[in-house]
Amino acid sequence: xxIAHEEAVIDSAAVDAxxxxxxxxxxxxxxxxxxxxxxxxxxxxxGPTAFNSQPLRVTYVRSSEARATLVDALSRGNQxxxxxxxxxxxxxxxxxxxGKWEDFLPGYNAPKAMYDADPALAAxxxxxxxxxxxxxFILAVRSLGFAAGPMTGADFAAIDAAxxxxxxxxxxxxxxxxxxxxxxxxxxxxxxxxxEAVRTV
Numbered sequence: 288x289x290i291a292h293e294e295a296v297i298d299s300a301a302v303d304a305x306x307x308x309x310x311x312x313x314x315x316x317x318x319x320x321x322x323x324x325x326x327x328x329x330x331x332x333x334g335p336t337a338f339n340s341q342p343l344r345v346t347y348v349r350s351s352e353a354r355a356t357l358v359d360a361l362s363r364g365n366q367x368x369x370x371x372x373x374x375x376x377x378x379x380x381x382x383x384x385x386g387k388w389e390d391f392l393p394g395y396n397a398p399k400a401m402y403d404a405d406p407a408l409a410a411x412x413x414x415x416x417x418x419x420x421x422x423x424f425i426l427a428v429r430s431l432g433f434a435a436g437p438m439t440g441a442d443f444a445a446i447d448a449a450x451x452x453x454x455x456x457x458x459x460x461x462x463x464x465x466x467x468x469x470x471x472x473x474x475x476x477x478x479x480x481x482x483e484a485v486r487t488v
Contacts, residue, residue: 305429310475312434314468319374319433327427327464334423338398339391342384342413343420344456346377356449361461362440372436373465377446378424379456380417385409414459421460428464434471436463 291307292299303309324347332341348357357375358366369375381387385402402409421437428435438461446458 301430304432305426309429310434310472312436312463312465312467312471313368313473314471315368315372315434315436315463315465316468317373317466319464323431323433324374326431327424330427330430331420331424334420336416336419337412338388340384340412340416341391341420342380343417343424344379344381345424346379346450346456348375348377353450357446357461360442360445360449361438365438365440365461368436369438369461369463371468372463374463376424376462376464377450377458378417378421378460378462379447379451379458380413382410382413382455382457384413410457414457418459421462424462428462432466433464434467437461438463 288299289307292302295302297305328345331343331345336342348354354370354375357377358370361369385399388396388399402412425435425437439459441458441461443458446461447454447456450456451458
């Protein structure tokens with residue numbers, strides 16, 4: 288039992304499943320249904336983002352053709368586990384997220400002007416907040432009882448060319464999803480302690 292278990296408002300089993308005992312899986316088995324895939328996003332969307340912008344876009348890769356295309360764009364060490372995972376998600380951000388302002392923040396569009404005037408700021412904000420949502424996505428996967436295998440070892444330019452040729456999305460993460468398979472876990476890696484990572488000023 289840790290201080291996190293003692294202070295959490297969720298029970299200890301949930302703390303373990305989502306945080307303390309959760310690990311990145313390297314092999315997968317089982318099935319992820321369409322309903323479960325929807326539930327992952329339904330949980331993800333509730334996490335906070337700047338101006339409620341929600342720039343994350345999720346592309347679930349289910350067809351054999353799409354899976355083969357994705358696997359070809361991954362680093363060699365990521366190919367086999369992605370080819371066999373029950374479900375794979377490409378996480379990207381909407382490059383025109385600010386153009387949807389009235390959808391995510393109706394009635395208050397004054398801040399939109401600064402993004403319209405500065406495309407680099409708009410791109411950075413979309414990218415940063417989608418990365419924030421990616422964390423929620425992984426926790427959502429875990430909360431449904433699955434293991435997540437997030438990966439950045441990929442040619443994301445090739446993924447964008449294959450899956451988002453219009454340039455309307457920019458990918459940044461691939462996540463394998465499923466029940467952990469045989470020898471799914473490597474040796475547990477050390478985590479920085481509170482004293483090593485946190486200071487109070």
